[in-house]
Amino acid sequence: MVHYKFTYFAVRGKGEFIRQLFALAGVEFEDDRFSLGPLGRAVSRDMEKWGELKKTTHFGQLPVLKFDGKELAQANAIAKYLGAEFGFNGSNPYEAALLDSIGIHYDDLFKACRPFYLSWHQISEQPMEEAYKVAVEPGRDEFFPPISKFLQESKSGFIVGEKVSWIDLLVADHCETFTRYNSHYLDKYPEVKAHMEKVHSIPAIKKWIQTRPDTEI
Structure with a gap:
């Protein structure tokens, strides 16, 4: 083993x-x-x-x-x-490539949120509220419209394909972080909120x- x-x-x-x-x-x-x-x-x-x-x-x-x-x-x-x-990397090479493309897209969001993380870790003197407004929210509004479209077209409720993938886990955990900080984080993206709840309700x-x-x- x-x-x-x-x-x-x-x-x-x-x-x-x-x-x-x-x-x-x-x-x-x-x-x-x-x-x-x-x-x-x-x-x-x-x-x-x-x-x-x-x-x-x-x-x-x-x-x-x-x-x-x-x-x-x-x-x-x-x-x-x-x-x-x-078995959580898509069902074929095309789905695996789609997941990879979303992972690259997510890297832009993670970088956008960097000022918030620096503030949370007390590395930056910028207040978290300010970092959230000037960094996190614009990053969110760049990242989630395409994700919402994927979910609107999905028959499974997952972002790509018929089963949960590593990208579903990544996106759902990001959403958990920022909905903990601001419960209204996903108000403009109801499909994404439903997706987070779906992923986090998987028994395991x-x-x-x-x-x-x-x-x-």
């Missing part, structure tokens, strides 16, 4: 949807987390441990997945690999959410 070790910080961020992939597939994994303190830095012994690990990773970043003596970095690459292994995902370490972001 393959031993998977998934290393990321003790936040949801760019790691939670990958953890949910394991839960969805019913595959055990080592959930290796580095605690974060003020300024988004790993705390105490975790800082020293991360400093040593950082030198050995492909890009000096997390998340990292290790298995069978191999290492894979970058969240979407990890998710695509596991999605293909576990629902159980994971109920039992995981809870973090705001």
Whole structure:
């Protein structure tokens, strides 16, 4: 049996949807987390441990997945690999490519939200409310219209194809983060809100959410 070790910080961020992939597939994994303190830095012994690990990773970043003596970095690459292994990367090459295109589209949203994340981690002095208005909302309104169209055309309620995919988990977790912060985040995108609720009602995902370490972001 393959031993998977998934290393990321003790936040949801760019790691939670990958953890949910394991839960969805019913595959055990080592959930290796580095605690974060003020300024988004790993705390105490975790800082020293991360400093040593950082030198050995492909890009000096997390998340990292290790298995069978191999290492894979970058969240979407990890998710695509596991999605293909576990059956959540579309039903054919075209669907897999569509999922990949949405993942690239999502990267623009994640970058747009960066000022908010910096504010939350106390790296930036910009108030979170201001960062939300000037960064998150414009990013949201660029990202979600195409996603809404995918969902309007979907017969399954998932973004692409007839079954849940790694992209569904990624988008739903993003929505959870920002609807926690602002309950009106998805008011203009009812299809997306329904999608988040659908994904989070999948029994394996629902159980994971109920039992995981809870973090705001």
